[in-house]
Amino acid sequence: MVDLRSDTVTRPSAAMREVMKNAEVGDDVLGDDETVIQLQELGAKMLGKESALFLPSGTMSNAVAIRCHTQPGDELVTESKSHIYNYEGGGYAALSGCSIRLVQGKNGMMTAQQVRSAIRKAAGSQSHFADGSLVCMENTANGGGGVCWEQSEIDAVSETAHDKECAVHMDGARLFNAVVHTGVPADRMVANCDTISICLSKGLGAPVGSLLVGDEEVIENAHRWRKMFGGGMRQAGIIASAGIYSLQNNIDRLSEDHARIRSLAEAISSLDSFSIDMEIVQTNMAYINVDEEKFSADDVVNKLANKGIDLYSTGPQDIRAVAHLDVDDEGIEQAISAFQSLSH
Ligand SMILES: Cc1ncc(COP(=O)(O)O)c(C=O)c1O
Secondary structure, eight states, rough: OOEEEEEEOOOOOOHHHHHHHHHHOOOOGTTOOOOHHHHHHHHHHHOOOOOOEEEEEEHHHHHHHHHHHHHHHHEEEETTTTTHHSTTTTTHHHHTTEEEEEEETTEEEOOOHHHHHOOOSSTHHHHHEEEEEEEESSSTTTTTBBBBHHHHHHHHHHHHHHHHHEEEEEEETTHHHHHHHHOOHHHHTTTSSSSEEEEEEEEOOOSEEEEEEEEEEHHHHHHHHHHTTTTSSSTTHHHHHHHHHHHHHHEEEEHHHHHHHHHHHHHHSSSEEOOOOGGOOSSSSEEEETTTTTTHHHHHHHHHHHTTOOOOEETTTTEEEETTTTTOHHHHHHHHHHHHHHHO
């Protein structure tokens, strides 16, 4: 199968497995795992922050960040398509006791003006309002098509949030896809964010893990919440070593995934039964709209599965395709031929 469902499906390469086999390990709950420490130092340095914490998943990393920046009864502001709102089990409510104020932005991104209008403060409201204390952005914005924020917008939203005494968290599950696409260095991109979550197990190709990055004080606090959320791991150096390998070897090559998905999207958008907003095909994803007079998205997914192409439907007429380390040019050609055979 050519698996285009997600960039989470990659398996560790032989070279990565070799590094994992030889990793020095210790008990990381006791602070003894040198490989985890090395990964955390590397992540902090790459993002220009003081400290970082290794966590089992992006969902836990976002949940811990939200818990660090809020108190029960607070409110966070994010875009309506964000992963934090849509796909993390309502963790902001269950684990942090927060309400959420959604911004209807564009392609998963918000303007500073929208954020300013969305932040509500308890003070001055005769206690009517929840207390807005956190603004979360997502770059790349997955639900928006894998698009990249303009640096000026990240800075403006951060400034507005800080101005209103809100912390700023960046869900950077695919931050390095944005770095590669925009050419903005990672440390510059997040210079005005208080915490950043990056995923090692998506385009970067590690099997497990995320890093939460920020200043020393917030990461010390995050360490305690990670413990309470059950995310302290023992000989985690085995997987942290894969994370180090992924940061050292798999960032620049993300441009190959971007080029592959672009050629797939260009070919599919020229077919009668499908359309794609090419403006939002910027990184490793393409959202494909299926002509409802011809097929449903599930029809297409099932027909393509029979031709060896694995995809997700993301709505009744929508399909997402994602390029990653384990898809080569030949896989993309196969996918193009399979789509072409449906369009006749
Ligand atoms: C934007 C974004 N944030 C967070 C996550 C959560 O990561 P995980 O699956 O490791 O919990 C994902 C996963 O797909 C994601 O796309």
